[in-house]
Amino acid sequence: MTERVYDWPDHYGDFQWFIEDRFGLFIHWGLYALPARHEWVMTKEKIHPEQYKKYMDRFNPDLFNAREWAVNAKKAGMKYAVLTTKHHEGFAMWDSDATDYKVTNSPYGKDIVREFADAFRAEGIKIGFYHSLIDWHHPEFTIDGLHSLRENEEEKAKKREFDQYVQYLHQQVHELLTSYGKIDYLWFDFSYPDRDWDWSKGKGAKDWKAEELEALILKLQPHIILNNRLDLNRGVYTPEQYQPKRSIKKDGLDIVWEACQTLNGSWGYDRDELHWKSPEMVIKMLIDTVSKNGNLLLNIGPTARGEWDLKSMEIMERISEWMKYHESSIYGAGESEFPSPPDCRLTQKDQTIYLHIFSWPFRTIHLSELAGKIEYVQFLHDHSEVKFYEYMESDIHHHNVPVVEDGEVVLEIPVIKPDVLVPVIEIKLK
Numbered sequence: 094m095t096e097r098v099y100d101w102p103d104h105y106g107d108f109q110w111f112i113e114d115r116f117g118l119f120i121h122w123g124l125y126a127l128p129a130r131h132e133w134v135m136t137k138e139k140i141h142p143e144q145y146k147k148y149m150d151r152f153n154p155d156l157f158n159a160r161e162w163a164v165n166a167k168k169a170g171m172k173y174a175v176l177t178t179k180h181h182e183g184f185a186m187w188d189s190d191a192t193d194y195k196v197t198n199s200p201y202g203k204d205i206v207r208e209f210a211d212a213f214r215a216e217g218i219k220i221g222f223y224h225s226l227i228d229w230h231h232p233e234f235t236i237d238g239l240h241s242l243r244e245n246e247e248e249k250a251k252k253r254e255f256d257q258y259v260q261y262l263h264q265q266v267h268e269l270l271t272s273y274g275k276i277d278y279l280w281f282d283f284s285y286p287d288r289d290w291d292w293s294k295g296k297g298a299k300d301w302k303a304e305e306l307e308a309l310i311l312k313l314q315p316h317i318i319l320n321n322r323l324d325l326n327r328g329v330y331t332p333e334q335y336q337p338k339r340s341i342k343k344d345g346l347d348i349v350w351e352a353c354q355t356l357n358g359s360w361g362y363d364r365d366e367l368h369w370k371s372p373e374m375v376i377k378m379l380i381d382t383v384s385k386n387g388n389l390l391l392n393i394g395p396t397a398r399g400e401w402d403l404k405s406m407e408i409m410e411r412i413s414e415w416m417k418y419h420e421s422s423i424y425g426a427g428e429s430e431f432p433s434p435p436d437c438r439l440t441q442k443d444q445t446i447y448l449h450i451f452s453w454p455f456r457t458i459h460l461s462e463l464a465g466k467i468e469y470v471q472f473l474h475d476h477s478e479v480k481f482y483e484y485m486e487s488d489i490h491h492h493n494v495p496v497v498e499d500g501e502v503v504l505e506i507p508v509i510k511p512d513v514l515v516p517v518i519e520i521k522l523k
């Protein structure tokens with residue numbers, strides 16, 4: 094299989110572990126779990142920071158058990174985990190020296206980032222921090238069209254020193270990268286330089302002093318990888334809430350990318366948001382992503398008591414079952430050099446092709462360009478052999494024998510679909 098060449102910044106950490114791991118857990122957790130109406134509730138409902146603080150006074154996730162989360166994530170086959178250290182609401186989920194608006198000043202009183210990092214690291218899961226560039230709580234973060242105070246003329250009339258906020262932003266990133274050990278992945282969110290509301294503009298790299306911030310990060314943790322939302326046009330490309338049509342390339346080079354997806358329609362816990370994806374759909378999204386040389390970062394929004402809701406748990410259970418038998422078609426795999434049959438996805442790892450069958454066909458699957466190249470074929474879940482043939486032994490094409498075109502291989506599959514959400518056939522090449 095031809096070696097891939099990636100467009101990756103030389104001064105960033107090595108991304109090899111990332112494209113090996115393929116599957117990560119995204120956790121969106123903050124004060125917004127209490128209103129339980131989406132993580133943008135503060136701005137959707139234009140809540141003044143002073144009013145919003147009532148949630149800090151009530152934040153006490155008494156059922157939170159970081160080790161339980163880590164064990165569940167490991168069982169589902171997730172190799173890295175990204176936790177919101179601060180979302181746009183501005184609330185620090187760690188014991189920050191830079192603010193009183195932090196979890197250690199809530200009734201919960203403990204450092205959640207510390208508990209998360211320790212528990213997930215103990216399970217061998219790599220650590221990622223999500224950190225919001227946007228901050229609707231900080232008094233010097235200038236009010237713009239996304240801000241919860243965007244219609245508050247009195248607040249908009251007050252002068253704000255954005256540079257003071259940027260200093261605070263850099264200070265908190267410094268805290269996060271010097272207090273919790275080795276951090277593998279830093280996930281900023283998000284720049285919006287092209288937005289324009291006439292009375293205010295969006296914010297991008299220049300506003301965040303992103304070059305300076307990036308230099309600080311790599312000085313503190315030189316091995317770290319970053320996503321591309323600092324508006325520096327480099328790092329992990331992070332499409333969300335859709336599946337790219339094909340693998341992502343730029344000037345002929347492969348791009349390191351990660352599809353970021355929710356289980357329902359919200360990142361943060363949203364009690365009444367019921368557009369849950371089926372376990373089968375989620376597993377197909379994971380397979381689809383890897384077949385296009387990407388990673389899947391799959392999100393859970395824990396409740397204000399610190400638990401994963403039942404629906405999320407159910408989906409994670411089914412993912413765990415599937416990954417138990419099929420993880421080898423995901424880890425270290427990527428886009429295949431061969432064309433996929435209809436209603437299937439191929440992943441490939443060196444001399445092994447994994448055929449993921451999205452809709453179960455009757456009796457045969459025709460593989461192109463593989464005649465003479467296959468050594469052995471089996472189902473991945475039970476290692477039962479799959480018979481195949483490449484040409485007709487006799488010249489007579491009997492009416493009940495499939496026509497095999499030049500270069501094709503035909504797999505003979507059972508009429509009954511195996512009892513797994515997405516069956517996978519492992520094809521060993523010569």
Ligand code: FHN
Binds near residue numbers: 121133282283353360
């Ligand atoms: O505004 C955020 C949103 O709340 C969520 O955190 C997602 C996750 O990728 N990022 C932003 C929207 O693109």
